[in-house]
Amino acid sequence: MDYKDTLNLPKTAFSMKANLARKEPDQLEKWDQIDIYQKIREVAKGRERYILHDGPPYANGDIHLGTALNKIIKDIVIKAKSMTGFDCVYVPGWDCHGLPIEHQVDQELGDKQYTMPQAEKRRLCRTYANKYLDIQREQFKRFGVFGEWADPYVTMDYDYEATTVEEFGKLLLSGDVYKGKKPVYWCASCKTALAEAEVEYADHTTPSIYVKFPMVSDISSVLPALAGEKVSVVIWTTTPWTIPANLAIAFHEDFDYVAVKINGEVLIFAEELLDYCLDAFGLRGTEYEIVATFKGAIMEGLKCRHPFIDRESVLILAPFVTLDAGTGCVHIAPGHGQEDYEIGLEYGLDVYAPVDDDGNFTPDVDFFAGGFVFDMNGVVNDKLKEVGALLGEMDMEHQYPHCWRCKNPIIFRSTEQWFISMEKNGLRQKALAAIDSVTWVPSWGRDRIYGMIENRPDWCISRQRSWGVPITVFYCKGCGAYLATKEILDHVVALVREHGADIWFERDAQDLLPAGTVCPECGGGEFTKETNILDVWFDSGVSHAAVLEKRDDLGSPCDMYLEGSDQHRGWFHSSLLESVGTRGRAPYKNVLTHGFVVDGEGKKMSKSLGNFVDPQQMVDQYGAEILRLWVAAEDYTLDIRISEEILKRLVEAYRRIRNTSRYILGNLYDFDCEKDMVPVEEMEEMDRWIMHRLQEIIRRVRGAYESYQFHSVFYALHNFCSVDLSSLYLDVLKDRLYTSKAASRERRSAQSAMYLILDAMVKLLSPILVFTAEEIWAHMPAYSGKEESVHMTQFPDVDPRCQDEALGRKWETLIAVRGEVSKAIEIARKQKVVGHSLDSCVSICAPEKLQALLTEYRDMMSAFMIVSQVDLVSTDTISDLYESMEFEGLKIGVAKARGTKCERCWNYSETVGEVAGHPTICERCAQNL
Ligand SMILES: [Zn+2]
Ligand SMILES: [Zn+2]
Ligand SMILES: [Zn+2]
DSSP: OOGGGGSOOOOOSSOSSOOHHHHHHHHHHHHHHHTHHHHHHHHTTTSOEEEEEOOOOBSSSOOOHHHHHHHHHHHHHHHHHHHTTOEEEOOOEEBOOSHHHHHHHHHHHGGGGGTSOHHHHHHHHHHHHHHHHHHHHHHHHHTTOOSOTTSOEETTSHHHHHHHHHHHHHHHHTTOEEEEEEEEEEETTTTEEEOGGGEEEEEEEEEEEEEEEEBOSOGGGTOGGGTTOOEEEEEEESOGGGGGGOOEEEEOTTSEEEEEEETTEEEEEEGGGHHHHHHHTTOTTSOEEEEEEEEGGGGTTOEEEOSSSSOEEEEEEOTTOOSSSSOSOEEEOTTSOHHHHHHHHHTTOOOOOOBOTTSBBOTTSTTTTTOBHHHHHHHHHHHHHHTTOEEEEEEEEEEEEEETTTOOBOEEEEEEEEEEOSSTTOHHHHHHHHHTTSEEESTHHHHHHHHHHHHOOOEEOEESOSSSOBOOOEEETTTOOEEOOHHHHHHHHHHHHHHOTHHHHHSOHHHHSOTTOOOTTTOOOOEEEOOOEEOHHHHHHTHIIIIITTSTTOOSSEEEEEEEGGGGTTHHHHHHHHHHHHHSSOSEEEEEEEOOEEETTSOBOOTTTTOOOOHHHHHHHHOHHHHHHHHHHSOTTSOEEEOHHHHHHHHHHHHHHHHHHHHHHHTTTTOOTTTSOOOGGGSOHHHHHHHHHHHHHHHHHHHHHHTTOHHHHHHHHHHIIIIIIIIIIHHHHHHHHHHSOTTOHHHHHHHHHHHHHHHHHHHHHTTTSHHHHHHHHHHSOOOTTOOSSGGGSOOOOOOGGGOOHHHHHHHHHHHHHHHHHHHHHHHHHHTTSOSSGGGEEEEEEOOHHHHHHHHHTHHHHHHHHTSSEEEEOSSSOOSSOEEOSSSTTOEEEEEEOSSEEOTTTOOEETTTTOSTTOTTSOHHHHHHO
């Protein structure tokens, strides 16, 4: 007789090999067929809503690992919230307007871009955005992300565009929006103003120069010692091309300055920088005399002459003057710098910026008219040298702003732009107050955005491009006044809702205005329209109005915005300002941020460095599941590392979880969870212990989901699989599962526990391992009312009936003793005393208290240790002892087991052959047949 056939060996159709890359698409198709997202919504009907509002990725190019990470974190949050008892709504969105797409279309058009009508170019941009929207949608779905993919929100939809116009109109009518001349970041090659978020800092070399500005005021009135001297103030700059726009020189009122007589003339600069300046001027070693020392304050109102332009440069005081570099006398060009502009306003200086859209000097600039500013640095220096004003010159490498799109260095230039004022209606203060009504995760996000809002200049919302939502303002041809009334704006909004924003570019001003409109200022009836479009951050910043407030299932403020930490400057920021400006509150209750993907060494990813990981390739190679596991396993609040090494470890971890699940499934093949379930109170004690452990896992994992710490979810579950289950519980269980009668209470008890463990585990894992959890779920025993998908279920609750702290403590001790026995067996195995652990007979001598505990568990001891016999001995009768370091007084001996090896259960027993007709098996086995 082959006794192997009498064992209850595991069997399951759940395959050992995952084959994720190949099998995931089939699963996706199944989900598609049943419309899983709607199914989950139906199950959740009537529950409290949870709205995570999607930050729209830009519809340009394939998605990269950072975008993948973001979408997967969102999906984990949503799935976990759904399984915690919420009705989750997820509407994915896309940001479609803006420079990058227009740039691509321009490149494809070549010279045609200059002659093509704007409306036609806009259609090409729309097609381009649509193409990538479709591509990205498929890529996101491939990750197992559920949502309203068939009906996403799209910032170029007519309805969305109309809302964008409407929101702009609200701010315009409330007086938050103004038109003004102000320095803005300007890219001369893209010919547009740039938002702060569109500026990148990179190394750039410019000349660093020291320039003399001769005094024209009679300085002897404040410093008599300088009477009759030729006096100059020395300034320093790294942008020589701004010298033609110099209107002032700033001193710090509290700093000490010196008038130094050297080579027959007097130079003025900060006292603290004396040595530094003499070095920079190449005058170190030259004899000099300090003629006067004075506070900067006395210089206010005196005047210098521009070195080569017939214009005065006034001396002013400014708090931003520092002694970190330069001369302590700061060159001020109000048209080319933010601080310069602000201090210029205080002193009533002109916002002078003689540079055109192409970055060329305007015709009124002597000597340099028509020259490209970055080419003019050297020419300006030559001119300064020619007039004897250049004191020192060297190259300096520094961090300089560059255009995010074309990577060229940009300039600061004042132009006529539209702004949202931070002060006029108190937007800044209101926004700062709103920040504290929001929960920021991690908490430093609060300080970050607070600091940004506190210090930001007014929001420049105009762009000189075609692909966007127009600034819908009309100008009177007669008097130049601009028209903005509720009636006109409503009229335009209705047109845009019907025809899209294209209509602004297709029709003349007259045809965009309500019939019979006349200028309220001069009564004229002819108008032009504004040609600028809105900053694309304004587009996405109104999504709370265009999406959250417009869709039935949604609402504002929503529960969560979740993006990379750069969005404190971007989307979180623009959404906050827009919502506070129009509604007086933030559009979100919680904001969660994640870090950025870096390689295994912590370096930023880039195609040029060769450390670029493509999520599509990862999916093809490992499956989306491993990508998801990576997202969950890393602490996303920091930089998120990825490398072959990390992925290999994750694949290992995945296998452990998969194999553990497979083993349990294999032992449930004959388990009917309605008929065979053993109540916890009646379970075998070890089963009760694992049920107790399971409750701890459930509590920990649910807590980790609650606080968005998905790496803790992963580690808790992985640890449970490998430590508690694989190498302990399931290992010990084998004998009971295989050799007991199939329907025995002992086996059903084990199966009941295993079933409950897997049921809990598969649910707790499902927000992360969406595919595998579903596959396991499908292989689990059926019962009436079993949900079609694991994603339609709820997380298990901690079951107080399964908790037994006293039992937990007892078992902690037993498990520790078991560990010591394993060590002893390992030594015996090395000494060839035993082979398999079942060959062993273990003798244990323990101190009194421990001995009592072991005696209590005497009957299960051999099965628990996976040995054939355990003898508890009270005196030192053991030879060749193993003495435990963990438990004082615990001594263990290992000897060859008594009796004969049972052919069926492999245990050694003195009862083998005792039952008639079964000469090779033990009594226990014979009875179980
Ligand atoms: Zn550019
Ligand atoms: Zn008018
Ligand atoms: Zn046996």
